[in-house]
Amino acid sequence: MPNAYKNPVKPRRHSLLAGLAIALACTLAIPAQARETVRIGYQKSSTLITLLKAQGTLEQALGKDNIDISWHEFPSGLPLLEALNIGNVDISADVADTVPIFAQAAQAKLTYFAEESPSPSAQAIVVAKESPIQQLSDLKGKKIAVTKAAGTHYLLIAALNKAGLTFADIQPAYLTPADGRAAFENGKVDAWVTWEPFLTSVQRQLPTRTLTDGAGLASYKRYYLTSTAYASAHPQVLKLVYQQLQQAGSWIKKNPRDAAAVLGPLWGNLDVETVESANAHRSYQVEAVKADQLGEQQKIADAFFAAGLLPKAVDAKDVGIWKP
Structure with missing residues (x-):
């Protein structure tokens, strides 16, 4: 009779071990989440x-x-x-x-x-402190460093329009910010249109004057x-x-x-x-x-197209x- 109580236990133990083995195998078969x-x-x-x-x-x-x-x-x-x-x-x-x-x-x-x-004040047009350029209209015929398609590119167009000029009235020098700074510092251009942190950097490190920032011209x-x-x-x-x-x-x-x-x-x-x-x-x-707040984006697109700077x-x- 004692054996009658022991024999049924063995199948249950084997069943438990088999179940654990299957569960472990399934866990190992699941791939780690791909990164x-x-x-x-x-x-x-x-x-x-x-x-x-x-x-x-x-x-x-x-x-x-x-x-x-x-x-x-x-x-x-x-x-x-x-x-x-x-x-x-x-x-x-x-x-x-x-x-x-x-x-x-x-x-x-x-x-x-x-x-x-x-952030309209985060971009501006600067000239050397002793430059004869005193107002926006004085930019006519001048060589101006600007980064193509940057926010400052539009600021320049808007500023010229305010002065009764067009983009065709100036000589654009399309330069990266680093090259623009070098050209401005070495007197290779008459003005530089730039943005932060390049703007504050040049204002603090060189004798400059600011013709205008973006206030009333470009919201940026x-x-x-x-x-x-x-x-x-x-x-x-x-x-x-x-x-x-x-x-x-x-x-x-x-x-x-x-x-x-x-x-x-x-x-x-x-x-x-x-x-x-x-x-x-x-x-x-x-x-x-x-x-419904992309109105200025359309204004920018129209200004560049009118200036002949966009193909369509x-x-x-x-x-x-x-x-x-």
């Missing part, structure tokens, strides 16, 4: 993305979803969006309002996913973009990036000195005071893009708009 990489393009003036990159904040946020980041720096906004258009990057950090217009003219399929509210919004295909396939990535941008914008305004200490070494070892002053001219207020007219609303 993906988002390629982010940026430029030196892409302050919030630069800050997130330096602090590692964005990597941490995306890493929780098994997403890595590949960083790609560009000298200005136009080559950045060209890279976005041909699929070499997935997300573009902020570019000036003019840049998407040129990209649209090149048939790029773009989607806006965030914007920074206007900065837009974050992606390809329409990427926006459709990766809304969660855009959501995380959008949230991090908002947090970074808030942090930089609440902690201007700390932000300047981080950014200074990344901006060519600019001193803290220069960086803090430059950042004071930017809003860094990240918001959702709304189709552009409908500024012919873009995708991602909603957070």
Whole structure:
């Protein structure tokens, strides 16, 4: 009789062990979640993305979803969006309002996913302090350094129009910010149209005068973009990036000195005071893009087309708009 109580136990034990073996085999058969990489393009003036990159904040946020980041720096906004258009990057950090217009003219399929509210004083036209150029009308016939398709390109057109001049009345020297600074410093151009942090840097380091900034001429919004295909396939990535941008914008305004200490070494070892002053001219207020607020984008597109600088007219609303 005692054996009658022991024998039934053995099959149950074998059954338990077999079940554990099957469960373990199934667990091992499930592949680990594959990691993906988002390629982010940026430029030196892409302050919030630069800050997130330096602090590692964005990597941490995306890493929780098994997403890595590949960083790609560009000298200005136009080559950045060209890279976005041909699929070499997935997300573009902020570019000036003019840049998407040129990209649209090149048939790029773009989607806006965030914007920074206007910062008109973050760009300006400067001349040497002893220059005979005293007012905008004096720019006629002068050689002016400007970065093609940058926000300052539109500021120059708007400023010339205000003075009763056209773009054909000046000699444009299409230069990157670094080359523009060198040409201006060496007297190779009569004026330079530039933006932050290059603007405050030259104002503090060289004897200059400011002919005008963007107030009343160009509101200077900065837009974050992606390809329409990427926006459709990766809304969660855009959501995380959008949230991090908002947090970074808030942090930089609440902690201007700390932000300047981080950014200074990344901006060519600019001193803290220069960086803090430059950042004071930017809003860094990240918001959702709304189709009914693209009126100035259309105004910019029309101005460039009228000046013969676009190959065709552009409908500024012919873009995708991602909603957070």
